[in-house]
Amino acid sequence: xxxTKLFSALAVAGVCAFGTQAAFAYGxxxxxxxxxxxxxxxxxxxxxxxxxxxxxxxxxxxxxLGVELSATEEMKHDITTDGAEGNFKQQPINxxxxxxxxxxxxxxxxxxxxxxVNYTKFSDENLxxxxxxxxSWGAAGELGLDLAVTDNFGFNAFARxxxxxxxxSGGDDFDLDxxxxxxxxxxxx
Numbered sequence: 479x480x481x482t483k484l485f486s487a488l489a490v491a492g493v494c495a496f497g498t499q500a501a502f503a504y505g506x507x508x509x510x511x512x513x514x515x516x517x518x519x520x521x522x523x524x525x526x527x528x529x530x531x532x533x534x535x536x537x538x539x540x541x542x543l544g545v546e547l548s549a550t551e552e553m554k555h556d557i558t559t560d561g562a563e564g565n566f567k568q569q570p571i572n573x574x575x576x577x578x579x580x581x582x583x584x585x586x587x588x589x590x591x592x593x594x595v596n597y598t599k600f601s602d603e604n605l606x607x608x609x610x611x612x613x614s615w616g617a618a619g620e621l622g623l624d625l626a627v628t629d630n631f632g633f634n635a636f637a638r639x640x641x642x643x644x645x646x647s648g649g650d651d652f653d654l655d656x657x658x659x660x661x662x663x664x665x666x667x
Contacts, residue, residue, distance in 0.1 A: 504581040504588055504666075508538040512634045514662010516550050518570075520654045528553040532660050541582030546574050546592070550658065552601070564605035570598045570640060570656070572618050588624040593617070596640045598654075605646060616641035624664050634664040 512534040519527045534548030552569040574594035580587070596618040600611035622636035642654040 503584045504538055504541065504544070504578050506538055506540050508544075508666055510536045510538070510544075510546075510664060510666045512536075512546075512548070512662060512664045514634065514660050516658050516660030518550070518553060518656045518658045520555060520656050525555045525557040525654070528555055532658075532662070536576070538578075538581070542578050543581070544576045544578065544590075546572075546576055548572050548574070550660075552599075554602070557605070564603075566603045566605065566611055566644075567601045568598050568642075568654075569601075570596055570642070570658075572596050572620075572638070572640070574618065574620060576620075576622075586626045588626070590622050590624070592620040592622070594619075596642065598640070598642050600644065610647040612645040612647070614642045614644065616643065630666045632664050632666075633661070635659075635661045 516532040530551040532550040536546035538544040574592035576592035620638035626632040
């Protein structure tokens with residue numbers, strides 16, 4: 479089968495799947511879960527980007543407002559600063575309050591914006607300027623989108639900025655300020 483035929487078949491199947499399903503409305507009392515793959519880009523670019531899985535669990539306490547606890551798997555980053563090289567692992571955990579402008583309305587597309595707090599745990603530090611990075615607390619903001627396939631299943635995509643400062647014992651501190659983008663599936667129950 480040629481690539482054109484395969485692409486055409488997938489496009490037709492996708493249109494049929496989306497066209498035959500009902501839209502859904504977020505509402506107070508709904509629980510949801512999101513899971514997928516995320517990529518973390520550390521600022522100002524002196525550390526390598528990494529990919530990993532993410533998982534989020536949330537609850538809608540109002541038609542337009544929800545709360546979500548999410549985390550990505552622990553990611554290892556190689557870093558170079560002022561000629562010094564090293565590596566460390568970090569795992570972010572986020573608690574976000576999210577606003578859904580179309581909450582309560584039946585819509586296949588459900589955008590959202592969130593603000594909250596981030597806790598980043600550092601481990602396995604191996605840095606030339608110091609071997610211990612203190613765990614970090616900071617603010618986080620995100621934009622996301624859920625795309626319904628059925629009443630309870632859909633796809634999710636998001637972008638999140640997090641204020642993370644790495645305090646290194648015996649060395650220079652550095653601001654990581656990661657931007658994380660992710661995509662995956664969502665389940666509402």
